[in-house]
Amino acid sequence: MTAVEGVDVMEAPAGTIIGRRTGRVRRFLGIPFAEAPVGARRFAAPVPRSRFTQPFDASRHGATSQRVPLFATTTIPEPSVPGDDVLNLSVVAPVDGESCPVLVWIHGGGFLAGSPASPWYDGRSFARDGIVTVTPGYRLGVDGFAPLDGVPPNLGLRDLLLALDWVRENIAAFGGDPDRVTVAGQSAGGGAVLALLSSRVGSGRFRRAVSVSGGFFESREDAARDFVVRLGDRLGVPPTRAGFGGLTVERVQQGVHLLRGEAGDDDPLVLGPFVGDDILPVPVADGLAVQGQGVPLLLGATGDEFDGGAPGSRNAAARAAGTRVTDTLFRAACPRAAASRRDATAGTWLYSFEWPSPVLGGAVHCADIPFFFDVLDAPGTAEALGTRPPAELATAMHADLVAFVHGRSPAWEPATGRPGDPAREYGGPGAEPTADTTGVFDPVVPAGSGTAEAC
Template identity: 75%
Template sequence: MTATDRVRAPAGTVVGRRTGPVRRFLGIPYAEAPVGVRRFAAPVPRGRFREPYDASRHGATAQRVPLFATTTIPEPSVPGEDVLNLGVVAPAGADRCPVLVWIHGGGFLAGSPASPWYDGRSLARAGIVTVTVGYRLGVDGFAPLDGVPANLGLRDVLLALDWVRENIAAFGGDPGRVTLAGQSAGGAAVLALLSSPAAEGRFQQAVSISGGLFEVRRDSARDFLERVGERLGVPATRDGFGGVPVEQLQRTVRDLRDGEALVLGPVTGDDILPVTVAEGLAGHGLGVPVLLGSTGDEFDGGGDGASAARAAGTRITDTLFRAACPRVARSRREADAGTWLYSFEWPSPVTGGATHCADLPFFFDLLDAPGVREALGPRPPAELAAPIHADLVGFVHGRPPSWAPATGGPGDPLREYGRPGAPPAADTTGGYDPVLPVPPVLPARPALPAAPSDAEAR
């Protein structure tokens, strides 16, 4: 049974919903709408609500145009201008509970915080407050334009973290126990902010799921933006793009990327990312415990040749995703806090491998969420969700993982989840050998396969 719920916070009175032991407050603006003169400007904190704010449904999303007609994770687009909003899911009766702040993925071009795969109901039952953050995407969030602050999407997340610090206690969360977490581009954003001097003190722990050390070269991004401007018939400038509706911009970016990897994303050389992420990790966030890992196959699908390809070090998965894990551990080897690695190895019967996004319903313990059966088959194993979810819950609660931390060298310890023929969770070593270089590109999230024989997943 669902009932109205009300919270009085420093931001104002927020009216949400309570269903059993779970409270939801959705679509809460943390910044002024990024429209007009604010479209290509740093985010401005939202003023205090003068009237009770209706937080009963998801807010507007920055995504207007998904990258594909069908994606592994359901990613609804919600119309509206107030895209800089967040959702809070909390346990009823919560008091000083740890907080998980979630950054969605989507290649920095798409994705939606309104996905049912990110609902925090299972985390709430484990005594955790979940905050899902919307941030600007594509040209509006990550275009390095003259006269525009760089990394606007990351600046949005930083402001959302400020909102959490000031308001989350009213929802039962502890502002001094915040874990910043994300997957894919969201996981890469976590690592970028972990490396940033501007983010110091804003979160106490970090989780990067299938993230990476991904930065876009300014000259490459500007070359791509010139192509976008040419297609639209406008100069590739703040004023030129400012006169183009967001939906039209996103459609043009989607059409022109034509299978290219990362066309827009974080850039270095500003106050947010003064140096590369790998360099920044050696000097910032060293007191922040980090949990990170990848799926075994990511974008390479599965099949009999997967293990041989992985050993040969020729796969996209190895060079783009898996190699980032020991590199992060190596950058942080002098850290006061530990770095723990995991690898998700369960092969989805739909894609034939442990592919990109397949681990999320296990981390969130949402095997009954919409779209899960289409991506993972009719019977995703609950016995696998139990240890994965428990490890995430324990980490957010501040308990160090039970396996040894990594240092980025050969034979690093890690926890494997779901390897066929092994227990659901097993501690091992060397799963990230050999250490491979990470090129500064990120593959697009492919669409969900139309049939089980199709190997790629989003």
């Protein structure tokens, strides 16, 4: 391995890889870990990439599975990059790092969209703190998760498993320790983390896990198959491997987004992980009770997720009433996961992100990511967080995540899924950047109803 300012040449088992060095940070972007999923490979299990016979230029982000953004505007900058080699990953590492812990970050996007090339996922602050960051891409939507006859289920999860295999085989060349891998992700990425943690197939590929606004996002097969049939009708093809395979990925994704936009089809999780194959033989909550018992888990949610924009009093009343759909989808997953892992030999720790963005009107979905990554100066943060997001909150949140990836237990007590569970609260209005609290994920009783519902 040789390194000079501007150019970094890496010799890895995958081959010679040419990246870039900026100060004390090394970046190797868009490295294919699998053969391009095109032609006969489009709806097939991923195949490991052959060793490079020529030096690979890793100076720019690789192609993304996302061809069409999920929404016209998104909180996270999510660039789409054209090309066939969508099964690629990027490595950001400290210069002269040796046996550093590794953070593998899985992007979100409802399993339909999202981009590992987002500047919010840049690992420069983790490199500063002695951590190697890896951001893989995976197949999305129909190509990654549609229930099609003759197609292996959960292709998107199979892509991520192969990426983790690549990390195990190659990361030492970048200064990472293959025996100290933490898999983490946000939203759909956090759901993928819980799915992999619950899977026997995922066992041994990582030592720690972090789920940021994740949940139990398994697709209902009947609903997904109905969606795929209606999608085929809209696109004028049979809802089969051959039918969709005759269309470009762009055309299929456009059809998905148009169909979702129709009345009654706005569920962002219409396609996602399926239960019933070798990866997810049982529902994720059931799998967590028996698999990954020795893997420490950190998970949490934002206070408002998709319910920003309301004045504080109205927002508090909505939470107290337990009426928010996102409470059921995101926040209730936290104590549920802790309860599933109640007998685990490793701990489960909860957190809640409560800082209200003055732009977004609350502690909403995705607003916590620049704080965890400590990249408050990244493109798009001012548009989402305002011009003066609290740097001390980023310092505190990033430090907690760094400590966890380095193998240390969180400073607060683990959770068991029972009422009164402890949690770390980040950025509560009028509070210190971090505060330990209890009961933030407890069920609540809507006023006047006498009925308890999960919050």
